[in-house]
Amino acid sequence: MSNSILSPGILSSRLKEEEYEKNFSDAYPGYSNYEAQVEADRCYFCYDAPCITACPTEINIPLFIRQISTGMENEAAKTIFNQNILGGMCARVCPTETLCEEACVREASEGKPVKIGRLQRFATDSLMEKDTHPFTRSETLNMKVVVVGSGPAGLSCAHRLALHGYDVDVMESSEKAGGLNEFGIATYKSVDDFAAREVEWLVKIGGITLKVGKQLGVDFSIDELLSSYDAVFIGCGLSDTNKLNFESELSKSTEDAVDFISDLRQVDDFSSMPIGRNIIVIGGGMTAIDAAVQSRLLGAETVTIVYRRGLDAMGASSKERDNATSKGVKIICNAMPIDLQSKEGLSELTLAYSETDPKNGKLRKLDQTFTLQADQIFCAIGQKLSAMETTFKANRGKIEVDDKGRTSIKGIWAGGDCVDLGEDLTVSAVAQGRDAAENIHETLMSKKGDPK
């Protein structure tokens, strides 16, 4: 007999098949041609458009929208891919409400920006459906570059290098390429195996060899890479997570939200995915939101996000927060976990109210406390760089790079979540990978021209 949302414990099959299907279908389905035309007509084709400035990859947004409006969505897609080869995924996961759409002048004039993200998806989907690759690789340079990590930064870097004629090996520690696009994004944002299809499409440029199951420090070392390749790009992301650090031994019994999201992405049958009746998610970023929303979608009865700072400080955008609350997730701000006990099979999380000092941003614990019960507690309090045998100069626990993506070690570039630049966004990672590739190209070409 199947379970229901009221069944106690951590159980699978809480919902009916059609409920799972509905819950994990495309959250924002693509525009029809008509919808795209109507929306494209709203763009003013601004001078020095603020949306371009707001996009980390600086896509020429007014141009691609104008191309859509004249029935040239494939040309529009080329305009996008020229700047951002993962424009398809970015159209799905970018927090456009804090990037291009926030900057849109229609946001200023009427509070309704042009739906740039959805138009981008319309254009990129239409080109990718054709199953052809829009770019042609330059003649091979007979030079080899290795990219560590096949997430957005690595793929973007690899593609740009391949375009310039390099032979690129991409080392991926897991058995599937894509990085956070494949493992870290809420399922309903990337349906129909989009991340995997995107990788498949991207490597059609040629010259890219994906090597899965190859882990840095286990299967190869940085030194080996430096000796066998002309350049190295590190885009390994943040594969370790922060843990709760209060005294109770039970704090170890919490689960990583990252693992939960990743498991859910790889599952074929949602009903096989167990979920607790009552869920607590600790954290305030996108990971917390994704874990919380998907817990509800799997049939958890109550899901509560607890975050130690105020709503404004949350990493998740207001659109994402609104989505979570509309799905029945409760968000409690200004509360920090201080103890975890077990009582009759349920975890009891004790939290203290907290406040942020407006002057210095420091968090202060207040005396008053409260307790929440849960079957499962997911931790989403940040990710960090795994220990590496090679010591890069670091900054706030991340690899330090200059504005060209160069690390402290000659011949090694880096980008994406593992570096100390910008925001941890897919689109930022794409920009960093692309720009590092351009700098690698520039560096290697000037070296090639140097007299030995």
Added chain:
Amino acid sequence: MSLHSEFLGIKSPNPFWLASAPPTDKDYNVRRAFDAGWGGVVWKTLGLDPNIVNVNGPRYGAVWGPDRRLLGMNNIELITDRPLQTNLDEIKLIKKDYPDRAVVVSLMVPCEEDCWKSILPKVDETEADGLELNFGCPHGMSERGMGSAVGQVPDYIEMVTRWVKANTRMPVIVKLTPNITDIRYPARAAFKGGGDAVSLINTVASIVSVNLDTFSPEPSIDGKGSHGGYCGPAVKPIALNLVSQIARDTETKGKKISGIGGVTNWRDAAEFLALGASNVQVCTAVMTYGFGIIDELTSGLSSWMKEKEINSIDEIIGRAIPNVTDWQYLNLNHVTKAEINQDLCIKCGRCYAVCEDTSHQAITNTIAGKRGFEVIDEECVACNMCINVCPVEECITMRPLEPGEIDARTGKIVQKEYANWTTHPNNPSAVKVAE
């Protein structure tokens, strides 16, 4: 306050008539139009039997704006394709059932006096209120020497109008084609021939689009296209100008004009009236939205009239004509400068793009180092392009400089006196101002 209209003695409860076109093709349509509140109809053009035939493929092409809003339309439809007697019977019945509405019959027969003599008594029979001579259609019928083929030759207009006047009891309106160099000549000819009024414009000869797969003009009939007649909001500016020219012409001043061409809402209608039309005829707007727009037209016009304390349609007719002048009489001492309201500006930069790339480089794109747009008075010639492209109404306005102020562009003091090109020193044929 009343919308009541009287045109050549033809009375209608409002000045909104349906133009001779598909909406007025038959009893069923006209009945529904009158029930909806339309003041009058000009029946779809009648011809001699055997009735003409239409193409059996598409008859209309279109030009769309955002959200597929119909900005312009063209057609290759001909005059009525029903037997003459069917139309005449229906007209008679309609006039009997709707005695308070205007029913005018549009006619187009070959340029032979006998043809006109044969059809006019039959039309008289219907007890309709008036006639409109279709000298305007630029497509199809014009190939057979009718429609605009007549309207483009003032002598023919005069001749046919005279034949008609001699053979009918009804007032005669002559419908003019815009496909001519100077509209005043056909208008004068119509009145010289005894015509009581003119109506304009008929459609503009046009090809609205070419199919880039088949390379056929559209609408396409089996891979071929023929030019059609263009109408709708896009032609309104052409129509307003032509109406005003007839209203201003010394030879036709004060004659009755029925205004046609892209009337879509009450404002359009008021503009036609102000430029000298005594009523308006509507077609494309009902072909786009249906008869229901009459409620917007009547309520909009009456509400505006109330606000302006205008009591009758007559008070509007020609009211803008004294202000229509020739370029040479425009006041060159009237100096304005564009001003951008920074509170309303949404910083799209369209004004900057147009001014910088195509006009006078009179707008900055930074204010104190930040993205922002401001007019440089020293460069601004007040061309108005910034206002034309600004998406925010009233964000950019033109401020007239007061006499005594210095025009930053020319360094000259703005003069209070009116001065035009005819007396300007740069004009080689300037009239010397008397000492």
